[in-house]
Amino acid sequence: MKKTVLYDNHVALDAKVVDFAGxxxxxxxxxxxxxxxxVREKCGIFDVSHMGEIYVKGSEAEKFVDYIFTNDVLSMNDNQVLYGMMCYPTGGVVDxxxxxKVxxxxxxLVINASNIEKDYAWILENNKFDCVTSNESDNYSEVALQGPLAEKVLSEFTSYDLKELKFFTFDNIVIDGIKYLVSRTGYTGEDGFEIYGKHQDIVKVWELLLSxxxxxxxxxxxxxRDTLRFEVALPLYGNELSKDITPLEASLGFAVKLEAGDFIGKDVLVKQKAEKTKRRVVGLTLLTKGILRHGYKVYFEDKEVGEVTTGYKSPSTNESVALALIDRPYDKMGTLLKVQVxxxxxxxxxxNKKFYDKNYKQD
Amino acid sequence: MSKVLDGLYYTNSHEWVKVEDGFAYIGITDYAQESLGEIVFVELPEEEDQVNAGEEFAAIESVKAASDILSPITGIIVMVNDDLEDSPELLNEDSFENWIIKVEMEDSSELNKLLSKAEYEDILE
Structure with missing residues (x-):
């Protein structure tokens, strides 16, 4: 079992520790x-050092990333961040x-911890371009600083004008004398930052920010982290996304640019978009007591029409709600269905799958 | 350190049994409620339902996950603690005070197969 560089800090803070992605x-x-x-009201810091980092470098780096990524890499500015997927030729999602973009x-490329080996193998297999890739996951640690007070907290420790760091951009920022890669991104629906650095530097910034x-x-x-991302309908790989679920079925069409360059899986997605997907991720409200969990089957009368992908009693609204992948036409808002619990x-x-409104700093 | 009370019987799956006036009161241990975290829903059985030793009779939902609660003994449910329906957090507050079901035992010798306080404390080590 691997430990992140912050493991001793977690133990000292009396955390309940579990195995997650090894x-x-x-x-x-x-x-x-x-x-x-x-996190919704003030600010929280997360250890996300388990996430994977891949470098792509070389004269055709742009072409290669565009070829494996569903979103439009060619339109990116330097220091911009873009969210999207890598797909199989079937349209199913690798990650x-x-x-x-430096x-x-x-x-x-920042990828999910549980998929690092699979993703990197996929990247190597498909790199027929003039660029080199390297798996840097063991060289980076990462923390996320999230919440309405995130900018205020971070600004205490840097002279960088954080108001100039726009949503989904990044920069090299000096925090208390040490340089980090900082992006205005996150996985909570709140304003905030993701901070990447060398292992010991991340221990320093963790302790500094908590001070x-x-x-x-x-x-x-x-x-x-999971309840926060769930309330704002951000997907989790293995729940809303998998090799058997396409980004369009996951209702993430905003991250798939079919009118831009070619990428692996595009043909299937173009066809799926034209014909409409056979199923899609929607929200469910539970009308009785209880909680819907990942994997529970959804029925219309006696017919199985889908499956719950994530469910919680929403901590912000106290409603018992779920994300679920539902066959059309049972995906229509207001349709009454049954779930086997x-x-x-x-x-x-x-x-609607937005259980809580996002609170990003967008200009 | 989790609390373990004298005079109760325990299971490996962290339920307890307290025998009073010939009836068995069944609940979850302090260790169980601590491991589950915040309990947000208890799916309760109904009175007159049959319970079987080692089989699930209720489900407890924490924020994170659902867990089955197993009956330590066989019998018929004579009372359900309905307070848990509206206040599942009672199990976090005091899991020994807040029993889940009261059972008329079919065979009280089943109690001999359960763990004593000392034996249960050993598995918590």
Whole structure:
């Protein structure tokens, strides 16, 4: 089992630690709902050092990344970040990721911890371009600083004008004398930053940011990371996305640019878009008590019409809601369906999948 | 350190049984509630349902996951703690005070197969 560089900090903070994607990760420090609200109202810091980092460098780096990525790499500016997927020729998803453009000849790809080996093998297999790739995952650690007070907290420790760091851009930023790669991105639906650095530098920035005090910032575990991303309908690979679910079925068409250059899987997605997907990810509200969980089957009368991909009692709204992949035409808003929970069938209603409004700093 | 009470019977799956006036009260241990985290829903059985030793009779949902609760003994449910329906957090507050079901045992010798306080404390080590 791998440990991140912050493992000793988690233990010292009395975190409940679990195995996640082969890493010993904190699931919570106090309680998931307390940590969740803290990020919605103030600021939280997450250890996300388990995430993977891949470099793509060379004269055809841009062409290669565009070829394996669903979003439009050719339109990117330097220091821009773009979200999208790598797809198989079937249109199913290898992984969802962030692409950081340093320049036309240097890209950083940030991928899911559970997919690092698979993704890197996929990248090597498809690199028929004049560029070299390297798996830098063991050389980077990462923390995410998220919440409405994130800018205020970080600005205490840097002279960089953070107001100039726009949503989905990044820069090299000096924090207390050390240089980090900082992007205005995150996975919570709140304003915030993701901070990449060398292992020991990340320990320093973790301790430094937490020194601002718990009236501003507390550490947040993976439990609240999942409830936070869920409430704003951000997908999790393995739940809303997989090799058997296309980005269009996952209702993530915004990250798939079919009118731009060719990429692996595009043909299938073009066809799927023209003919409409046979199913798509929507929201469900549970009309009785209980909680819907990943894998529970959804029925219309006696017919199985889908499956729950993630479900929680939303900590922000207290409603029991879920994301679910539902066959058309049962995906229509307001449709009444049933979900099997253990040996019972409970009533649910199809709804918009945005359970909570995002609060990004966008100009 | 999780609390373990005297005079109760325990299971490997972290349920407890307290025998009073010939009836068995069944709940989850302090260790169980601590491991589950914040409990947000308890799916309760109904009175007069049959329960079987080692089989699931209720489900507890924490924020993160659902867990089956197994009956330590066989019998018929004579009472369900309905307070848990509206206040599942009672199990976090005091999991020994807040039993889940009261059972009329079919065969009280089943109790001998359960763990004593000392034996249960050993598995928590």
């Amino acid at each position: 890493f010993m990760m904190p699931i919570s420090y106090t309680s998931i709902s307390h940590e969740h609200s803290y 969802d990721l962030l692409v950081y 320049n036309k000849e240097f890209y950083l 601002k005090g718990e009236e501003y910032i507390v550490p947040i575990g993976l439990g609240a 253990r040996n019972k069938f409970v009533d649910v209603k199809v709804r």
